[in-house]
Amino acid sequence: MRTWKTLLYNLAFAANTLLLFFVLAEQWVVIPSWLQVAGRMHPLLLHFPIVLLLLLLIFEWMPQARNNSDGMDLLWLGTLNLTVFSALFGWILSREEGYGSDAVTLHKWGGVFLSLFALVWYHLRKWMQSRRIPLSVSSALMIVGLILTGHQGAVLTHGDDFLLAPVKGTESSPPVAFEDAIVYDHVIQPILEAKCVSCHNSSKAKGELVMETAASLLRGGKNGLLWDTTAKEYGLLLQRVHLPLNHKEHMPPKGKPQLSDEEIAILYHWIKSGSSMDGKLADLPETDSLRLLTASLFVSGEEAVYAFSPASESVIEKLNSHYRIVQPIAAESPALEVNYFGASQFKPEELKDLLQIKEQLVHLNLNRMPVTDEDLELLKQFPNLRNLNLSFSGITDKALPVLKQLPSLRELSLSGTAVTTAGLSSNPIPVKSLYCWSTGVKPEDVPTLQKAWGETRLETGFAGDTILIQLNPPIVQNDEQIFSQPFELKLKHFVQGADLRYTLDGSEPDSLQSPVYKGPITISKSTQVKARAFKKGWISSATVSRQFFGTGGKPDSIRLLTAPDPSYKGSGAQTLIDEVKGDGNFRSGKWLGYKDKDLEVQVEFKEPRNLQILSVSTLVGVGSYIMPPKEIQVWGAEQDGKPQLVAKEIPRQHTMDTVQYQKIYSVKLPEKKYKQLKIIVKHLPVLPSWHPGKGTPGWVFVDELFFE
Template sequence: MRRYLSDWKGLIYNLAFFLNGLLVFLLLFEDRFTVPIWMQAVGRMHPLVLHFPLVVLILYCLWVVIVEKPDSTRWNAQLADSLLIIGTLTAVVAAFSGFILSKEDGYESDTLLWHKWLGIAISLMSIVLYGSRKYLAPWKLHSKLIVGAFLVIVFVGGHLGGNLTHGEDFLISPLGPSQDETPKVAFEEAKVFDNLVKPVLEQKCLSCHNEEKAKGGLQIQTQALLVKGGKGGMLWDTTKADLGLLISRLHLPLEDKKHMPPRGKVQLTDEEIVLLAAWVKGGSRFDQMVSSLSPQSPVYAYAQNVLGGGRTEEQYDFSGADADEVKKLNTTYRLIKPLSAESPALFVNFYNRANFKSEDIEGLMPLKGQIVSMDLSKMPVKDEDIKRLAQFPELRKLILNFTDVTGATLGELKKLTKLRELSLSGTAVKMAQIKTLESIPSLKKVYIWSTGLSVEELATLKKGQKIAFETGFRSDTLVLALNPPIIVTEKQLISKDEKVTLKHQIAGTVIRYTLDGTEPDSTKSLVYDKPIAITKNSTLKARAFRAGWYGSKQVDKVFFKAGYPVDSAQLLTPVDPGYKGKGAASLFDGKVGDTERVSGTWLGFNQNDFQGYLYFKKPVQAANVTISMLRNIGSYIFPPTRIEVWGGANEKSLKLLKVISPEVPKKDIPGAENLVYEAAFEPQQLSCIKVVAKPLSKIPEWHGGKGGKGWMFIDELIVN
């Protein structure tokens, strides 16, 4: 035992030699090497282990450089050998983990290539230094030159790694002009994107989404790249309740893998999140001036804090709210913030349509004496909610754009004696209801774009002197496109007694739809005039049409006919730990997986086939099994290559009922999409059903992950 302990350096040297050999072998066959899922954790240890060998090797090199003569009291050969062998082992561990990490998606630059090869060079040179240390006396000039060159490589490799993580100018940025020396743009000349939004994106997002490191295929260093989006599609979509990828991922829990910025990175402040959401809700314009905004706008308030400005804020005669109360009432999709620093006035923004309830307005009553601005754009606010809003006596600004308000209760706003600005764009208000607003003495401006009021009615309102009605730009030669209709029904699994509801914010708009997969047009497609019954699995496609407007873009959604209630289910093959959903319960929980946030809804398979049982306590007369799956080729999620459906009275009496063999895509298909596979067979009594699905074993040559295994995502199995 003592002999082995005394030769510990030899053991470590042999281990380091073996690992370097393995690393060289992997490099020679890099094109054929695919990182298994279990090994990804090794790669992600790279940031944890790389600092130790850097410190140890730098210390050893500096020690060699300062030794002057053989009998120097500064030199301790045993300690120097210990430092070098420890540095040698940890260097190869860091190089190996870095090589594994480099195989992950999103690292695509020349900087990565140089960093990887220098890291491997450092590992190989370390073991060569240790093996030849007897021939490299530290007090000789050639030894100092070799070690000095090695030290330069260590510094350069570390610098390139810092550039990958923190950006190209990470090391030298403190040497550049200080922030105070950078000329600030004048408030009146500032643009919302260039001077407010862009700096936030550069500070919090650019380090992971640039030409050197494009996580998710996304780069944001130019406006064109920002609009283009990444592998997940466009970054924003105002037709969605959560405004699309950019805003929804900011609101995910910090522990969620899809949360942005990732855990460990500097997070956005609440004010910055409000800024980005307000910019997206306002149309994500790149040319909008800050000075064109209302002083009540949250973007305007943010600009005052960041840019300054000579405008005088309104003085309020009420005291500030209790900070703990404000913090308690803030939620993921309802943000309450002061208008500006030290101001007692609060503004409120709502973000997620799907999560909104009327009680969310009632819940703000403890702050009714401080809330001066409320933005409920695109929330399902109804006429009865106006009565709740009328209970906030300090409201100066109320935004109800594209809500469900029809105007029947607008008279309730007379109670708001300080209301100066009201926005009703995109609602179904009528002329008579708009006229009731003239009885509100404090009201100065009303926005009524896209409300369905006739040109004559709008002209009449514009002639009024008391209230300034903003009706938007109109031209006899300009035809605008309608917004897409809204599919109100959130759930996708529709039972016998349920129906699908559509709506459009502009009165007089005709919604046409199809359920047979064809594209809806303005003449032949079905007209939506009542909720739609779903009698079979269908893809609903809808467009909006109105005289004097271009037809809207298409909106679509997959709906499933609910089947027999499943009593229990069992998974026969293991699910990938990163995508385990609710386990077997995901197969019959009545919820179809989200096409964007896949971490908590789908069962993911890569190394194994999917095999699962469905059980019924009483036999059911079955003739069809629907399998809900996902395709997102940019994220390596492919259709299965084979689906088998088996059935019988129990596991031992199963017989093959149906085989489906989906085709492998021959080219990239952008975005994510629900796939629906229907296995129809002769009607029969079944108590046990087994479904088998096989993932793609080899990704095609045209794909960036060619040769590797494809992912397969599955969630709901429906028996009819």
């Protein structure tokens, strides 16, 4: 028994020492892939010590349990080992990609506290057994530690407020009118929150992917962007969704709530249509698949709660014909809409047939039907009629007093009819929207009419003579970005008579001072070209920008003085002079990545070379912890000998998250002939306090060096 006690105690003490060392020195510790298996056992192991610690708290208050000294000692020692190894495995798991938030930090240190606190308790338990106050305080600390640590773990796996959600309740969002529904905010984001965000949030960014906001979605994750309308299956998101459920890359993972077929279809049509983040559902064409799939999720206009019972199916079937369609406005709704087709077959007396569904009739479309003022008297018998379309019918101002008596009317279309400004002004109807284009209402009458109709939204049609259209940006016809010989820059525009104005110094072109493009321009050195199009009567275009990199030739030799991270080693030193620009995917093999050390590279020339500028091409992805360099230093030697610091650049750091982009830093060198250069690109050693990974090192990625 003594041997077992000694063995278990020494194991617990050594493991706690190792745990404390790891959490204090974690930025220097590298976890091999085979050890990650132990880390993934953390969720399996952690439940045992939680139960045992609570059980021990109970036993410590029971004298009869404390009398069994050997049994209690073994139970304590076993619990100590389970606790510390659960904390150790959790720390290993936290070192995987995607864990870097405050919740992980609190959960990690909570586990360390519980493990060390339990070890101290074991040493002092004999002393505390006869002292109620220390025992009470220790018990309270243990319970609070277990609750807080467990809660932070639940936040990582189930989201914020998982523990208190049942008592806090949920706040239901107010119903959204179809006319106000934003496709992303009210359709796409709720799907992602329900099925994706639990694993892809700022606390637990699996695959370095955060799906909480539109900006983080557009940024993508470690495997690149989530969608691409030119790619197979429109990109990564839909590819993962359509994988077999048992496939390891299927999303959501097996065991998590899965996307329904309807939700997958909604995501597909949203991506296919351009994945707009601010477009309205009502702006989509009426036959658009995305609109048809989601329209039933919203109410039309103000919230509609219909107290009436549905009409008989036999009545609806009887009313349907080749020229009249009667159908529910939405699935399982008792409200009905009626559409008429074929003006030559329309008979006004057939409107009386609709009295069989007078309670259920909500939308009535009589567009282009030969309806007269007298025919509308019947409509006063439809108490729930909300939407009435009389466009291009035969009604006049005489029908307006009748329409004013419809108690539930909310949307009225009179476009293309003979109504006049005078008639409408004297008979304002309390509706939400009035469509009156192609009528007797003239543009100059609209202010008067709007005053009479109050808050009603008036749709009077499009007046193109007062609209200015924005020009498209100019087109840069040159494909090459890197050049060793001077070349001719070519710009063009498809609108005849548009002036193309440009700059070659990175400044913004204007319509007065910037030169006008009249033909090819010779580019002989690294240049940032900006151009805009201007034309009288048009809004000037957005600016098009293109960076061209001149190279005075490759150095005769290049070698890395510090090795890049093994995951981002590219083609070694040759990556920096292969004249192949990297793209937005930092895992493409075209980048060198550094985190725990600075990039240091030495280049040499057989013959001294006259250099004026060194350009360093970098990638910045704040959400992926890839920051601008802290500093760029250039050390140079004119002949064989020890290089001296000749120039440096301190890039501006970000103060908030931003989209991923590429950035070229050009360092001006003292003009002389260099035999040798040493370039140091420093990574940011500690991410700022506003960053989710605050306190950890930032990455720096470089793909090319240019010598001019």
